Amino acid sequence: MLNIITEKNDWEKVLDQLGVFDFYHTYDYHHLSKNEGDNPVLLVYTKNNNTIALPLLIRQIRHTDYFDATSVYGYVGPLSNNTADNRDFKEYQSYLNEYFKSNNIISVFSRLNPYIPQQLEILSGLGEVKSIGNIVNIDLTQSLDQQRSAYRRDTRSRINKARRLCTVRKADRSEDIKSFIDIYLETMRKLDANTSYFFNEDYFFNFLKCNGFKTDILLAIHNESNNVIAGSMFVKTNNIIQYHLSGTKTEYLNIAPARLLLDEMRLLGTEEKYTYFNLGGGYHSKEDALFNFKSSFSNDIKLFSVWKVIVDENIYSQLQKDANITETDFFPAYRANN
Numbered sequence: 586m587l588n589i590i591t592e593k594n595d596w597e598k599v600l601d602q603l604g605v606f607d608f609y610h611t612y613d614y615h616h617l618s619k620n621e622g623d624n625p626v627l628l629v630y631t632k633n634n635n636t637i638a639l640p641l642l643i644r645q646i647r648h649t650d651y652f653d654a655t656s657v658y659g660y661v662g663p664l665s666n667n668t669a670d671n672r673d674f675k676e677y678q679s680y681l682n683e684y685f686k687s688n689n690i691i692s693v694f695s696r697l698n699p700y701i702p703q704q705l706e707i708l709s710g711l712g713e714v715k716s717i718g719n720i721v722n723i724d725l726t727q728s729l730d731q732q733r734s735a736y737r738r739d740t741r742s743r744i745n746k747a748r749r750l751c752t753v754r755k756a757d758r759s760e761d762i763k764s765f766i767d768i769y770l771e772t773m774r775k776l777d778a779n780t781s782y783f784f785n786e787d788y789f790f791n792f793l794k795c796n797g798f799k800t801d802i803l804l805a806i807h808n809e810s811n812n813v814i815a816g817s818m819f820v821k822t823n824n825i826i827q828y829h830l831s832g833t834k835t836e837y838l839n840i841a842p843a844r845l846l847l848d849e850m851r852l853l854g855t856e857e858k859y860t861y862f863n864l865g866g867g868y869h870s871k872e873d874a875l876f877n878f879k880s881s882f883s884n885d886i887k888l889f890s891v892w893k894v895i896v897d898e899n900i901y902s903q904l905q906k907d908a909n910i911t912e913t914d915f916f917p918a919y920r921a922n923n
Contacts, residue, residue, distance in 0.1 A: 608798035609659035660698035693894040712894030723862040747845035756802035765816035772832035805842035815842035824860035
């Protein structure tokens with residue numbers, strides 16, 4: 586049986602019953618992240634004592650009566666309460682496929698979460714699961730010395746320098762949060778980032794109000810000038826810490842305060858008994874300068890995968906043709922120019 590859940594209380598009840606989830610799976614994050622017209626749903630399959638829950642955003646395909654489904658930005662994918670049992674998931678997949686077909690959903694895309702058990706097994710055989718890059722984890726179950734021993738030498742020395750020049754504190758006042766927002770947006774402008782990375786002020790304040798997960802913003806204060814020179818936003822859910830957003834004032838980049846903030850969260854996360862500290866990967870999952878920065882903290886590398894399903898090949902091909910898209914790696918192809 587497949588239930589379609591859209592109400593906050595019901596959604597949260599399912600997550601609580603499952604126990605294993607990340608903040609990307611929550612009702613609050615879906616409603617913070619959705620674009621106008623997107624419909625967040627939690628598809629919940631139950632049989633006997635087994636439950637599988639898959640959150641998606643359902644979107645109408647412009648100028649058609651068709652829809653597609655995608656995941657919020659981040660690490661999502663299915664959740665299950667029976668991770669020890671390598672059972673057959675064909676019946677679940679059959680229900681899922683029937684839901685897509687009966688709701689005119691032509692394609693489905695979801696980023697997956699390497700820290701959630703059994704996702705690949707649950708989806709294997711329905712569409713394609715593809716590894717697209719590496720992400721960096723700090724294993725917080727190791728001792729602090731073991732963790733730090735994996736740091737590259739330049740990262741250790743830069744953190745030592747930043748600790749001498751800066752003080753770290755949590756952003757707990759409105760003006761602190763506004764300082765972080767300003768620095769984050771300045772960094773995005775400097776990087777000429779995609780418009781999807783430019784969140785308005787309400788996004789940050791609403792994020793901090795969410796109760797399905799805990800958000801810490803750490804600030805680096807330059808001791809000499811007393812200026813806030815960098816900030817990083819970390820999200821804690823169950824046993825996982827996610828490195829979500831970060832920024833550094835351009836004139837203080839040489840101090841490398843972002844490294845100090847990561848090191849500080851590592852210390853806090855270990856003390857608070859978290860298991861994983863996900864730093865993420867490179868831009869578009871490439872092994873670029875961003876990935877090189879993150880991998881200077883740890884050699885615990887995990888595979889990041891995505892799931893793609895074409896529910897109706899004929900309509901998918903027609904939509905691609907109508908959009909005048911010939912070759913593209915983008916999925917779904919008909920949205921490549923959106």
